[in-house]
Amino acid sequence: MTGTEGEVTFDVLGPHNKVKVHGNNPYRSSNSYSGDAPSGYKCPGRGSGGNNAAVPFTPPKS
Numbered sequence: 001m002t003g004t005e006g007e008v009t010f011d012v013l014g015p016h017n018k019v020k021v022h023g024n025n026p027y028r029s030s031n032s033y034s035g036d037a038p039s040g041y042k043c044p045g046r047g048s049g050g051n052n053a054a055v056p057f058t059p060p061k062s
Contacts, residue, residue: 001003001043002024002027003024003025003026003027003028003055004024004025005023005024005025005026006022006023007022007023007024007025008020008021009021011057012035012037012038012041013038017038018036018038018057018059019035019036019037019038019041020035020037021033021034021035022034023033029044030048031047031048031060032046032047033046033047034046034047035057037057039053040060041057041058041060042058043056
């Protein structure tokens with residue numbers, strides 16, 4: 001048995017404005033996630049939760 005871990009980084013409004021989301025779902029122990037986004041975007045800093053952790057990301061309204 002194994003767990004899974006991943007990270008995604010993408011540009012928003014150019015290469016100097018990046019959104020980064022990282023998730024870890026180990027075989028044993030608790031899930032965790034983290035996120036970082038530029039000003040105007042909503043993304044949680046860190047968290048954890050059960051077996052189905054989700055990282056919400058909200059772009060600003062146009």
